[in-house]
Amino acid sequence: MNRITLGIVAFFGLAFFLYWQAQIKRSEMDAVKVRGIERPDFVADNLRTTEFNKLGLIASRVSAEHMEHYASSDITHFTKPVYLIYPENGQAQWQLSADRGQLNKNTSQVILENNVIIDAINIEEPLQSLSTQAVSVDLTTMIGTSQEMVYIKGKGFIIQGLGLHADLNSQKLSLLSQVEGTYEPH
Structure with a gap:
């Protein structure tokens, strides 16, 4: 593998890792939100x-x-x-x-x-x-x-x-x- 291919794989790997982390955070926040609980106005x-x-x-x-x-x-x-x-x-x-x-x-x-x-x-x-x-x-x-x-x-x-x-x-x-x-x- 040359450097360019290695760089592209590392870039997409990092992008996938960051996307995965964002999805985990979003599902954690959705789990914290309980249906039916309203916030005060x-x-x-x-x-x-x-x-x-x-x-x-x-x-x-x-x-x-x-x-x-x-x-x-x-x-x-x-x-x-x-x-x-x-x-x-x-x-x-x-x-x-x-x-x-x-x-x-x-x-x-x-x-x-x-x-x-x-x-x-x-x-x-x-x-x-x-x-x-x-x-x-x-x-x-x-x-x-x-x-x-x-x-x-x-x-x-x-x-x-x-x-x-x-x-x-x-x-x-x-x-x-x-x-x-x-x-x-x-």
């Missing part, structure tokens, strides 16, 4: 937002360490969200916080999970704090529900029970079962 860190109702009054305020919004489903995921809920009268009455949260704009449903704490804004409220592992709040009706164990602290009492139905507009709540309480007079 936008993300934010240290989010602070205020939403207004049709009358121009504040409907809610949200802050979170991290947020990812998916436009195709209109769902937003939050890390360490803190919601200030403004019921019908326009005054913030409840602060909701959790490790994780999800807002579905189509259904106006907020789902909070892991270390959920609902605190009264007004220190004069009889019910001061509620904690559970998961709660769902419909922002249209201001109805909150949970199927988890719920712990309530108030002025002079502690109550726990399984399941919750709360109307944040009328400030009425019901524990659904296994209710136990302790009253501590002042």
Whole structure:
């Protein structure tokens, strides 16, 4: 073999090797892409937002360490969200916080999970704090529900029970079962 033939064979050999490497990389990347997993349309860190109702009054305020919004489903995921809920009268009455949260704009449903704490804004409220592992709040009706164990602290009492139905507009709540309480007079 002369040098020219050897050079042509080496050139095509190198080209084939590089093409082969590119195909391996492409199939590895295709294997990493899982069908059905969508990427967020936008993300934010240290989010602070205020939403207004049709009358121009504040409907809610949200802050979170991290947020990812998916436009195709209109769902937003939050890390360490803190919601200030403004019921019908326009005054913030409840602060909701959790490790994780999800807002579905189509259904106006907020789902909070892991270390959920609902605190009264007004220190004069009889019910001061509620904690559970998961709660769902419909922002249209201001109805909150949970199927988890719920712990309530108030002025002079502690109550726990399984399941919750709360109307944040009328400030009425019901524990659904296994209710136990302790009253501590002042």
